[in-house]
Amino acid sequence: MRKVKSIFVQRKNIVYTFIAILLILFPFMNDSRSMMILFTQVFIFAIFAMSYDLLLGFTGIVSFGHAMFFGIGAYAVGIFMKQFEPTLPYFLLAVVITILITAIVSYVVGLLTLRLKSHFYAMLTLAFASLFLVLAEKWRTLTHGNDGFTFRTPELFRDRLDFYLICLVSMIVVFLLLNRFTNSPLGKVLQAIRENEQRTESLGYSVIQYKIIASVVSGVLAGFAGILYSVSLRFVNTSVFTMDITLDALLMTIIGGVGTLIGAIIGAGLIEFAHHWLTELAKVHWIFERWIIFFGIIYILVVMFFPRGIVGTVRNIKMKSKKRVIEKSEQQKAAG
Amino acid sequence: MSIQLKLEDVETYIGQFHILQGISLEVRKGEVTVLLGRNGAGKTTTLRTIMGLNPSTKGTITFNNEEIQSLPTYSVAQKGIGYVPEDQGIFSELTVEENLKVAMKNESDRTKERLDYILNLFPDLKKFWKKPGGLLSGGQKQMLSIARAYVNDNELLLIDEPSKGLAPIVVEKVMESIIEMKDKTTIVLVEQNFMMASTIGDQFYIIDDGQTVQNGAMEVLKEDDEMRRKYLGIA
Numbered sequence: 005m006r007k008v009k010s011i012f013v014q015r016k017n018i019v020y021t022f023i024a025i026l027l028i029l030f031p032f033m034n035d036s037r038s039m040m041i042l043f044t045q046v047f048i049f050a051i052f053a054m055s056y057d058l059l060l061g062f063t064g065i066v067s068f069g070h071a072m073f074f075g076i077g078a079y080a081v082g083i084f085m086k087q088f089e090p091t092l093p094y095f096l097l098a099v100v101i102t103i104l105i106t107a108i109v110s111y112v113v114g115l116l117t118l119r120l121k122s123h124f125y126a127m128l129t130l131a132f133a134s135l136f137l138v139l140a141e142k143w144r145t146l147t148h149g150n151d152g153f154t155f156r157t158p159e160l161f162r163d164r165l166d167f168y169l170i171c172l173v174s175m176i177v178v179f180l181l182l183n184r185f186t187n188s189p190l191g192k193v194l195q196a197i198r199e200n201e202q203r204t205e206s207l208g209y210s211v212i213q214y215k216i217i218a219s220v221v222s223g224v225l226a227g228f229a230g231i232l233y234s235v236s237l238r239f240v241n242t243s244v245f246t247m248d249i250t251l252d253a254l255l256m257t258i259i260g261g262v263g264t265l266i267g268a269i270i271g272a273g274l275i276e277f278a279h280h281w282l283t284e285l286a287k288v289h290w291i292f293e294r295w296i297i298f299f300g301i302i303y304i305l306v307v308m309f310f311p312r313g314i315v316g317t318v319r320n321i322k323m324k325s326k327k328r329v330i331e332k333s334e335q336q337k338a339a340g
Numbered sequence: 341m342s343i344q345l346k347l348e349d350v351e352t353y354i355g356q357f358h359i360l361q362g363i364s365l366e367v368r369k370g371e372v373t374v375l376l377g378r379n380g381a382g383k384t385t386t387l388r389t390i391m392g393l394n395p396s397t398k399g400t401i402t403f404n405n406e407e408i409q410s411l412p413t414y415s416v417a418q419k420g421i422g423y424v425p426e427d428q429g430i431f432s433e434l435t436v437e438e439n440l441k442v443a444m445k446n447e448s449d450r451t452k453e454r455l456d457y458i459l460n461l462f463p464d465l466k467k468f469w470k471k472p473g474g475l476l477s478g479g480q481k482q483m484l485s486i487a488r489a490y491v492n493d494n495e496l497l498l499i500d501e502p503s504k505g506l507a508p509i510v511v512e513k514v515m516e517s518i519i520e521m522k523d524k525t526t527i528v529l530v531e532q533n534f535m536m537a538s539t540i541g542d543q544f545y546i547i548d549d550g551q552t553v554q555n556g557a558m559e560v561l562k563e564d565d566e567m568r569r570k571y572l573g574i575a
Contacts, residue, residue, distance in 0.1 A: 189441065196431045196442045203429035206391050207443050207488070208417035263433075323472075 020266075027172055031165050040168050041236075046276045047171035048232045051178045052249075053256035053268035055225035060254070061263030062186050063218040064198030065118070069129030071249035072136045073110065073223040075242075077102045077230025082155050082240035083146060090156035102227040110223030114216040130247070137245035152241020161235050171232055175269070178225060182265055185221065194218050195263075226253075255299065259306050261313030270314055275299070344369040344496060344526050345390070350399035350409070351550075352389045359385045360396070361550035367496070372518070372527045374541035374558065376534070376572055382550040383530040384426055387498045390528075391423050392416045403496070418445075422489030426500040426530075428481045432474030436465050436484060439473050443488040450493055458487040461517050479510030486517065496526045503533045515540060534574055538562050546571045 031040050052074060059065040084098035109132075117128040140147045147153070161167050185191050193214055196204045205211050234240040243249070252275060260271025282295035291297075310317045345367040352360035360382050367373045375383045388394040390401055392413040401409040408416050417423070431439050444451050459466045462483040468476060473484060482502055489497050502518065503511040515536050518527065522540070531537040537544070537558075544561050546554040548571055554561075561567060568574050 192434060192438050192442050195434060195438075199431045199433060200429055202393055202413070203425065203431070204442075205413040206393065206417050206423045206425075206429075208414050208445060208492075210412070210414045 024172075024176055028169070031168055037164065040164055042276060042280055044164075044168050044171045044236055046273045047168075047175040048229055048236060049252065049256060049276060050175050050269040050272040051232070052226055052229035053253050053260070053272045054178055054182055054265055055222045055229065056250075056253035057257045057262060057265055057268040058182060058186070058194075058218055058222045058225070060257055061261075061265075061267075062191065062198060063194045063215060064201075065215060065218065066123075066126045067129045068126045068247065068250055069113075069131070069133030070222075070226055070253055071245050071247065072129075072133040073106045073226035074230035074233070074249055075133075075136055075140065075245035076105050076109065077227035078234035078240045078244040079140065079147065079230075080105065080227070081231045082153065082234050085155040085157060086153060090158055092158045092160060095158050095161075099228070099231060102231055103224050106223040106227035107220050110219045111216060114219035115212075118212055118215045118219065133245060133247070133250070137242055140242045140245055147242070150242050152239060152243075154239045157235050157238055167236065171236070174228070174232065178228075179265060179269065182225075186265065190214070190217070198263075255303055257313075259302065259313055261315030261317070261319075264313070264315040264319070267313050267315035278302075342369050343367070344404060345528070346400075346402040347386070347390070348400045348402075350386075350389060350396045350401060352385055352394050352396050354385065354394055359394075359550050360389060363389075363399070363547065363550070363552050365545045365552055365555065367526060367528055368543070369495075369526050370522075371542040372522055372529055372540050374537045374544045375528065375530045375547055376537060376544055376561075377547035378571070378573060379532075381547045383547050384500055385550075386547065387423065387500050387528065387530060390416070390498060391421065420493065420495040422492060422494035422497045424485045424489045424497065424499040424502065426504060428485040430473040430476070430481045430484055433472055435470050435472055436468050436476070437470060439484055439488060440465075440491055443491055445492050451491065454493070455491050458490050461520060462487055479506050479513070482506060482510070482514055483517070486514070486521075490521060490525070494525060496528065497521070498528045500530045501532060502529075503531065503536050511536065534568070534572065 027043070030043065034040075052070075055073075056067070056070050059067055059070070080102040081095065081098040084094050084101070088094045113129065113132050117125045117132075120128065141149050161170070186194070193204065193209055194217075196207075197209075197211055197214055201211050204214075230244060233244070256271030256275050257268050258271070259267075259274060260269065261267025278299070279295060282292050282298055285292035306313065312320060343366050345365075347363050347365050350360055350363040351358070363382070363386055365373070365375075375386060377383050385394055389396050390408075392408075392411055392415075396409050399409070400407055403416075403419055403421065406419070408419060411419075431442065434442065440455065444455070462480075464480050465484060465487060468480065473481065476484060486499065486502065489499075499518070502514050506514065511533065518529070518540050521527065527540075529537065529540060531540075538561070541558040544555060544558050545552050546567075554567060554571065
């Protein structure tokens with residue numbers, strides 16, 4: 005049985021490596037600039053969706069305010085690049101500041117809210133995110149309000165190909181780190197909390213502390229995704245703090261499959277490509293301009309028929325077939 | 341024998357309902373103390389109150405001469421009290437191995453020794469080592485739940501109705517395992533199955549309407565038909 009599992013893991017790793025190599029080679033084989041930009045967006049949102057998956061899929065925390073961390077990252081880099089020089093040291097300083105602010109905010113928000121039942125927590129995170137949205141709208145001297153502002157980026161990020169590769173490598177690194185994190189003893193405790201909070205507590209774990217750890221890691225990664233997002237646009241406005249951003253992460257995670265990480269990447273790809281193609285179809289029929297309607301329908305169908313998302317459903321089917329094989333072999337053993 | 345756990349006039353509310361209305365009991369080190377009583381008498385709430393899952397509103401709970409009634413659940417567990425709930429509380433998506441590893445506070449030699457001991461006691465757990473807990477049968481889940489509470493160096497185990505919903509042959513296995521564990525740890529057992537309770541138990545407490553109404557050596561209860569009929573509805 006262990007042999008079968010290790011073969012399965014090896015095969016999975018080969019497939020992942022193959023896809024990563026394909027993605028690295030893609031811009032050298034295809035000169036479509038718009039596809040390269042689209043893929044860059046997929047990588048950025050995949051990081052954001054994975055950070056959300058850590059909360060929702062691995063710890064069972066539903067947050068409606070995840071956009072606040074994304075927005076903090078987006079504004080931190082925008083403000084630094086605008087107020088100071090668009091150089092790499094200032095960019096790195098913006099990254100450090102983002103990590104610090106997102107860690108502090110997620111820690112404080114977590115401390116204040118994670119003791120509450122899930123729906124109260126979700127509503128409070130929404131309130132905190134709205135607070136940041138209002139702050140960004142009103143602090144016009146720094147943020148230029150709703151209009152936002154453009155900024156220049158360090159030389160390294162100006163070339164679209166370089167930036168594509170940076171985002172791809174970032175996504176792969178975040179995936180590997182989170183994969184390691186969720187398979188560590190700490191990650192297993194988070195999964196135990198997701199399944200049964202009281203039971204985990206009565207095993208001697210302070211559930212709130214573990215939830216805060218998940219919230220901080222998730223917040224920092226969402227902030228990092230926000231940095232890459234605003235650098236990709238070279239522009240930032242208050243839209244980065246809106247509920248739409250959180251809903252995107254929620255959709256990507258649920259459609260791809262919660263608690264799988266790879267599902268978040270697949271979900272990000274599907275949503276971004278669907279958005280792109282449906283918008284293109286607007287030339288064919290006006291209904292496609294309202295692409296959000298189609299997302300709504302897809303979301304309802306997924307929740308109704310594939311509540312575990314794409315990856316979760318595939319894993320379920322595989323698990324069932326494995327179970328059948330085991331039962332069959334046990335029956336044969338018993339008969340023989 | 342020294343008193344390991346002591347409850348004095350403990351009262352607990354769940355919402356607006358006054359469930360425990362004065363529980364007093366003493367658990368001696370190295371013994372199995374059985375809590376008996378009709379359905380809804382407050383046996384499970386007593387265990388949950390000791391764990392801090394339903395905090396008490398009055399009275400004191402002393403464990404190893406230290407008051408624990410105001411501690412959060414995880415601190416109570418860290419003091420060395422293991423809890424096996426009625427619904428087993430298995431983490432269904434974690435494997436048997438992960439379920440046990442999450443429960444292990446450390447990987448010391450002593451913990452490993454206890455793990456080996458419990459795996460020998462429940463060989464089925466070894467067989468399904470890499471399987472998700474959700475795929476186990478009811479009996480195997482109960483074994484895993486007991487193993488999880490035992491694997492740490494807990495001084496006291498609170499076990500809630502381990503025979504509930506299990507086939508007689510599995511009940512026998514679970515009973516044998518608790519008898520084996522008796523030598524290594526103190527146990528408070530809630531059990532409706534009187535045959536099992538009387539075989540394992542050293543002393544008993546009868547809980548009725550949220551109060552402890554009778555207690556004594558298990559031998560006394562075995563011989564007192566009247567008391568059994570009055571409080572447990574069995575002759």
